[in-house]
Structures are given as structure tokens and as C-alpha cells.
Amino acid sequence: MDGKPGLRERKKQRTREAISEAAIALFLEQGFNQVSVAQVAEAAEVSKRTLFAYFPAKEDLVTHRLADHETEIARVVRARPPRSAPLPAVRDHFLRGLRERDPITGLNDVPEVRRLHRMILETPSLVARMQRFKAGAESALAQALRETADAPELTARLAAVQIVAVHWALAQDNAARLAYGEKADARCAGALADARFAFELLENGLRDLGAPR
The missing domain is CATH 1.10.357 (Tetracycline Repressor; domain 2)
Known part of the structure; x- marks a missing residue:
């Protein structure tokens, strides 16, 4: 084992980063309180369920x-x-x-x-x-x-x-x-x-x- 993350972990990390990037872009453009979790999920092309699996709270999209x-x-x-x-x-x-x-x-x-x-x-x-x-x-x-x-x-x-x-x-x-x-x-x-x-x-x-x- 070389200590590097496996394919599954790398895919999860990419998904997490894609959701965060979409969220930050929307928040900075429209304001944190003006953007819904559904909008973030749509922009990141994931379901709300998937989004919440990575970020249990809306604030986590920023503070993570x-x-x-x-x-x-x-x-x-x-x-x-x-x-x-x-x-x-x-x-x-x-x-x-x-x-x-x-x-x-x-x-x-x-x-x-x-x-x-x-x-x-x-x-x-x-x-x-x-x-x-x-x-x-x-x-x-x-x-x-x-x-x-x-x-x-x-x-x-x-x-x-x-x-x-x-x-x-x-x-x-x-x-x-x-x-x-x-x-x-x-x-x-x-x-x-x-x-x-x-x-x-x-x-x-x-x-x-x-x-x-």
C-alpha cells in the first residue's frame, strides 16, 4: 500500500469539491441567505440527498x-x-x-x-x-x-x-x-x-x- 487514496475516495473528494465550488460561487454572486440548498445541488448536478451526505448543514458548504x-x-x-x-x-x-x-x-x-x-x-x-x-x-x-x-x-x-x-x-x-x-x-x-x-x-x-x- 502506498498510502494514496483509492479510486472511490478520490471520486468522493472530487464530488465534495465540486459541490463546494458550486456553492461558494452562488453564495458570492447572490448572497448566502438568498441561495437555497436545492439551487446548490442543481448547480453541482447532484441530488439534495447527495449534497447532505457530504455537507450536513448549509453552513458547512462554506466553513468546511x-x-x-x-x-x-x-x-x-x-x-x-x-x-x-x-x-x-x-x-x-x-x-x-x-x-x-x-x-x-x-x-x-x-x-x-x-x-x-x-x-x-x-x-x-x-x-x-x-x-x-x-x-x-x-x-x-x-x-x-x-x-x-x-x-x-x-x-x-x-x-x-x-x-x-x-x-x-x-x-x-x-x-x-x-x-x-x-x-x-x-x-x-x-x-x-x-x-x-x-x-x-x-x-x-x-x-x-x-x-x-
């Missing part, structure tokens, strides 16, 4: 694109060099993401990304769905801190809530600025400064988290 990022901070913490603290690893990863215009930092003004962020910000049900990702990120990070930083359960949970909240607030601020017209290049210096300041504030309270003993 961000699903891989739900555990991103936890992965960064797990992958940090031995005997290094978690917080600097998260900070450096976020700063690098800003410089590289990673959409998850909010600092990406590619037109489709900017329109997608604006749609999410303006749609209460999508905002609510994103909160589930935030909760998932907190849970995954807390687990990573318990396992790699030898943090007690309460410490890990409280630290995860703080780190994810800062990460989330910075990204949301950038996304909102760009969604309403600011350019990524113009925002970059301010985004970097805000991120450094935010992580310095975090460091005051989490200085000893995962520090070598």
Missing part, C-alpha cells in the same frame, strides 16, 4: 474550507523543537503566516478570499458556525499542551482559551479590515505590530508554560 485549520495551533505546538515553549512557536507561526499572506491570518486580499471573509462576517449563522471551530481549536490545543508541555488540565484549558482567543481576534481584525477595502500590503506592518503586542501580553501570564524544568 477552514476545517483543516481547526487543529492548526495544536499541530504547531506538537511540532515545536524539543525543550522550547509553546507560546513562541505559536507566535512565530502566526507572524510567518502574516508575511506569507496566509488567509487564516485574515491578511489576504485575493478578491475571492476577501469576499468570502466579508460574507462570513455579515452572516450570523456562519459566524455562529465559526465559533464551533474556535471551540474545537481550544480543545485540540489544550490536549496538545497537556501532552507536550506537561501542563495540568486546568492550566492547559485556560492557556488554550487565551491563545486561541488572541489568534482569533487578530485574524478577525485583519479579515474585517481587508473585507471592507484595506489592502494587505498597507495593513501588514500594523498587523505584525498588533500580533507582537498581543503575544507579549499573553507572555506575561503564560511565561512559565512549557518552560524547561
Whole structure:
């Protein structure tokens, strides 16, 4: 076995991507609340039953694109060099993401990304769905801190809530600025400064988290 997905899995992935692409195109053109699931199914040339098999809720048609990022901070913490603290690893990863215009930092003004962020910000049900990702990120990070930083359960949970909240607030601020017209290049210096300041504030309270003993 070479670890590659089989034909069936590849076909399922193509179907999933086709449905998502059709949905995003319709949502960006007409508005999330103005497009029905039936319209998406018709555009993707699948039945509603098939659509719901891949996406149980209408909001999933949008937010599934961000699903891989739900555990991103936890992965960064797990992958940090031995005997290094978690917080600097998260900070450096976020700063690098800003410089590289990673959409998850909010600092990406590619037109489709900017329109997608604006749609999410303006749609209460999508905002609510994103909160589930935030909760998932907190849970995954807390687990990573318990396992790699030898943090007690309460410490890990409280630290995860703080780190994810800062990460989330910075990204949301950038996304909102760009969604309403600011350019990524113009925002970059301010985004970097805000991120450094935010992580310095975090460091005051989490200085000893995962520090070598």
C-alpha cells in the first residue's frame, strides 16, 4: 500500500469539491441567505440527498474550507523543537503566516478570499458556525499542551482559551479590515505590530508554560 487514496475516495473528494465550488460561487454572486440548498445541488448536478451526505448543514458548504485549520495551533505546538515553549512557536507561526499572506491570518486580499471573509462576517449563522471551530481549536490545543508541555488540565484549558482567543481576534481584525477595502500590503506592518503586542501580553501570564524544568 502506498498510502494514496483509492479510486472511490478520490471520486468522493472530487464530488465534495465540486459541490463546494458550486456553492461558494452562488453564495458570492447572490448572497448566502438568498441561495437555497436545492439551487446548490442543481448547480453541482447532484441530488439534495447527495449534497447532505457530504455537507450536513448549509453552513458547512462554506466553513468546511477552514476545517483543516481547526487543529492548526495544536499541530504547531506538537511540532515545536524539543525543550522550547509553546507560546513562541505559536507566535512565530502566526507572524510567518502574516508575511506569507496566509488567509487564516485574515491578511489576504485575493478578491475571492476577501469576499468570502466579508460574507462570513455579515452572516450570523456562519459566524455562529465559526465559533464551533474556535471551540474545537481550544480543545485540540489544550490536549496538545497537556501532552507536550506537561501542563495540568486546568492550566492547559485556560492557556488554550487565551491563545486561541488572541489568534482569533487578530485574524478577525485583519479579515474585517481587508473585507471592507484595506489592502494587505498597507495593513501588514500594523498587523505584525498588533500580533507582537498581543503575544507579549499573553507572555506575561503564560511565561512559565512549557518552560524547561
